[in-house]
Amino acid sequence: MKPIRFPRLNLQGKLLLLYFLTIFVPLVAMGQIILSVSGKKIIEQTTSLMQESSQQTAKNIQVLLNQYADIVNRLSLDQQLNNYLNPARVYESELESIDAYSLYLKAVTYYDFNFKEPTAKLHIYFLNSTLLQDSNTFLYADKERRALAEYQAAVQAGGELVWGKDRERIYVARTMYDMQKHLVAVVSIQIPESRLYALIMEREKSDSRLYITDRAGNVLSSNTQEQPNFSVGAMPFFKPGERKPFDVTDGAAGNRYKVVSIELGDGTFYPDWHLFTLIPLDRLIDDERKIRRLGLLVSSAGLLVSFGLFLMLLTRITARIKALVQKMRIVRNGELTVMDDSGPPDEIGVLTQSFNDMIRDLQQSIYDNYEVNLKLKDITIKKQEAELYALQNQINPHFLFNTLESIRMGLHNKGDGETAVIVLNLSRLFRHLLNWQGEFIRLGEELELVNKYLSIQKYRFQDKISYETELPDRIADVYIPKLTVQPVVENAVKHGIESIRGRGRISIRADRTAEGALRIVVEDDGAGMPEEMVERIRRELESAHIKKSGSIGLKNVSDRIALHFGKGYGVAIRSRLGEGTRVELTMPVLLHHPMNEEEGDRDVQGDDRR
Template sequence: MKIRTKLFIFIPIIVLLLNLVSFFIFESGKKVQESYNLMIDKIYIYKQISNETDKNLRFLSSYIIYQDSKNYKLLINHKEKLKHLKNQLIKQSVKKNNELIIENYYYTLNSFLEEEDSITNSLIQKNYSNYVEQYKEVEKIASFIKEDSQNLVDIELNTYYPIYNNVVKYTNSMNKLGVMLFIITTIMSIVFAIWLSRSIILPINKLIYMAKQIGKGNFEVGPFTTSSKDEVGILGEIFNEMMHNLKILMSKNLEIVEKDRLVKELELKALQSQINPHFLFNTLNVISKLAYIEGAEQTSDLTISTSNLLRYNLRKLDEAVTISDEILNAKEYFSIQKARFRDRVSFEINVDDECLEQLIPCLSIQPLLENAFIHGIEHMENGAVIGLEIKKSTDVIVITVYDNGRGMTEEVKYSLLNTTNTLHEKRKSTGLGTINVFKRLELYYGKEDIVKIESKINEGTKIILTIPCSS
C-alpha cells in the first residue's frame, strides 16, 4: 500500500471519529438548552402576565381617582402589552395535562381586559353609577390571574423536572460516549503515527546508512531490502539499481585509469628518447652568441626569439599568465615571421596599460596571430597588416586580432565558433589550433559568448575576445 493511500484512508477515519465526538457533545448540549429555553419562556410569560395585570390594576386605580390624560395613556399602553402577552400565550405549545388550566387562564385574561374597558368607557361617558362594583370585580379577576400564573409556573416546573432529569442523563451518557470516542481516536492516532513513521523512517535510515557507506568507498554494502511496496520500496529498488550501475562505472573507470597509466608510461619512455629541452635552449643560445660574434646580428636576434618562443610554448597550458607575458610572446613570434615576410607585412599593436596585469590562459593570443599569418596574409605580396588591440571597457577587456587578408566564408566562421566540432584543423601551425584556443577560453571563464568573428571575403578578418576583468 502506498504512503499516499495510507494517509487517504486513515486520516479521514480519525477526522470522522473526532467529528462524531464533537457532534454528540453538540447535540446533547443543544437538547438541554432547547428544553431549558422552552421552560423559561413559558415561566417568563406567566410572570410577565401577572406583573402587567398588577400594573394595569394600579394605573386603572390612578385613572379612576385623577381621571387625567397621563394616567389614561399609561393605562392604554400597559393594556396593549397585556394583550400582546395574551397573544403570545396562544402560540405556546400546550400539553394535555394543563390544557384546561391554560384555557381558563386565557378566558380570565379576556374577562379582565373586558371589565377594564367597561370601566374606562363608563368614566369617559361620566357614568359613575357602576364603576365601583366593576372595579371590585376587576380586582377579583386580577387576584385569580396572579394565582393562576403561580400555579402555571409550578405546573411547568413539575412537568419539566422529569424531562430535564432525562436530558441530563442523556447528556451524561453522550459525554461518556464522547470521552470513549476521544480515547479511542487518540489511541488510534498514536498507533497510526507510530506505524506510519516506522514504515517510512526505518527504511530511510537504512538507505542513509548505505549511502554513507558508499560515500566512504564501501561498495560491498548489501542491497536494500524491504517488504513494503510503497514509495520507499520503489526508492530502495532505484537505489539498488543505481548502486549496481555505480559499481559497473567504477570498474570501467579503473580500467580507463589503468590504460592511462600505461599510456603515460609509454609517453614518458618516448620523451626520454627525445632531446632534452634545456640542451636545445642552450644550443640555441650558443648559436645566437656565435652569430653575434661573427657580426650576424639578425641571425642572433632570430635565434633568441626562436628560443624564447619555444620556451614559452613549453609552459603548462593550464597555467594563467598576464596579458603582458602574452604580448611579449606575440612580439617574439612576429619578429620570427618578420624575418620570413620582411617588408610584406607590418605589425600594429595598441594596448591599454591598465590591462597588462590581467590574467589570461597561456597561449591565447599567439595562435590567433599565427592563424592570421597562415590563413590571412600569407598569399599577399605587399601591404599586409596584422594588428593586436587590447582595450578595457567597464568590467570587461576586449582583445582584437585583425588582418587585411583574404577573409573567410560564413561556413568557415561557423566551424571556428563551433567549439564542439570534432573535426581536426589542418595542422600547419607550431602550437594550439584556433578552435582549441576558443574552447580553453570558454572553459576557463565559464562563458560561451567570449568569441566573436567579423570577416568578409578579401576584406580581412577580426577575431574579438571579450573576457571578464579579474579582481
C-alpha cells in the first residue's frame, strides 16, 4: 500500500496537518475519553474515601465499646468485689455494710467507672440480701430487677459478655460467680445512644446517611432526622453479609445510593452490629457533569493557545528543519556525513550539532560494537565453562582410601563382617567417584552408585528404610551428568525418611516421556513439606542466578542440567506434608558421551536438539 501524499502542501502545511492529526485530534479524543470515565472515577474515589471514613468510625465505635467491655470484664472478675457481694457473706449490721462501701465498693466503682465515664450508668445487681443498697450502682436483685432484659441475658450467657438494647439505652452485661459456680451478681453498663451519635457526627459534613443497626435491622443510632428504635430490616440497603460496596435504589423517592457495609463485631467480645453508609449517587453524577463541562472549556482554551503559538513559531524553523530532514534522508541511505550549519546557535542549531555528533559517534560505534560483541561472546563462553567447572568441583569428592581400607581390615579382624562390608561399599563408592572422568556417565553407573549409597543407609537405619530401583535395559547406557540422581536420593533419606518415626520407602524409576526425553523420578513416602516451602524451592530452582554452595542439593542439580541442556529440562518437585515428596529430573537422551562429539551436534534422541 502506497503512502498518502499531499503534493500541493508545503512543509508548513504538512506540519499544521500533522499538528491537527497528532496533537489536536488525539487531545480532543483523549479529553472526551477522560471526561467520559471521570464520573465512574469520581464515584470510585468518593466511595473509597467514604469507605475509609466508615472504617475509621467503626474503629472509634469499637474503641468506645471496648472501654465499656473492659470495665464490665474487670469488675466481674474482681475477686475482692466478689467476696464483698457473695451471698454467703452475712452483714450483721448496717454499719458493716457502710464499712464495705467505704473500704472498697464505692472506691472500685468510682475510680474504675464514674471517674472515667460519667454519662453511662453502671448497675451491679447482687444477691446478698444482708448488704444495703446504695440506690445508684449497687442494687439488690429483687424479682423486678431479675426480670430486666440485661439481667436475664447475662444469666443465660453463663459468664460470657452479652450485648443488647433495652428501650433507649444499650447495655453490656456479665455475670459474676463464686468458686462453687453460684451466681453472685450481674454487672451491667447502660450506654446512652448519644455516645454513638457523637461518634457518627465526628465525620466531615456530607449528604451521606449513616445507620448503626443490630443483626435484625433495628437502628441503634443514625445521623438522620429519624429517631432511634425504628427498623431498616426491610429496606433494600440492609445486607449485613455484604462486604463490598453495592448500589441500591430507594423505591419510594427513586434516589440511588452507593452503600458501604462494615461489621462492627461478631457477637462475642463486640456486639453483632453493622454500620451502613449511604452515599447519594445523583449528587456525585451532578458534580461529575460540572467537572466535565469545566474540563471541556479548559482543554479547548489550551488547544487554541497552543495552536496559535505553534503557527507563530512554525514559519521560523521550517527552512532549517527542511535542511535537517534532507540530511537525515541522506544518512538513512547509508551516507554517514556531517551537516554544515551556519545558522544561530538556537535549538535548531543544537539539534544540528547533536545530529553531527550522533553521526560521528555512530561511525565510531560501528567499529567499537563489532569488537565488543566479539569480546562479550568470548566472556560468556568462558563464564559458562567456569560455572560448569565450579559446579563440578563442588561434587567431586576426594577421600582417603587407605584409611578406609585400614578400618575395614580392622573390623574384619574383629569379626564385624557386616560393618566391614559397609565400609568396603563406601570405599568402592568413593573410588568410583574419584575414577570418573569428565562430567557425564552412564545412567546405569549412576544408579549403581545410588544403590551403594542406599545400602549404606539401610545398614544405618536397618528396617526403617527400604528402596527399589527400576531401570529398563534400553536406557541403561544413556549418558547423564554425573551425581545427578544421588543428591536427590540423599535428600529423600535425610529430609524424608530420617525425620519420621515409622518405616519409609524410596523409589527410583527411569523411563522415557511421550516426547522422547529421559525422565528420572525419585519418590519417598516420608515427612513431606508444607506448600509454602515447596513454592520457595520452586522459585529457587527457577532463578537464573547460580548460587555457589558447599552442599549438594536440588539447586545444584537443576543448575547443572540447565547449563548443559538449556531451558525445557530441569527439576520438578511435588510434596505434601505427612505424605512424601516426588522429584522429577528431565533431560534429553544422550546415546554417546558428549565429550566424544568435538565439533558436531550431540547424538540426542527426542523431539528437538538443545
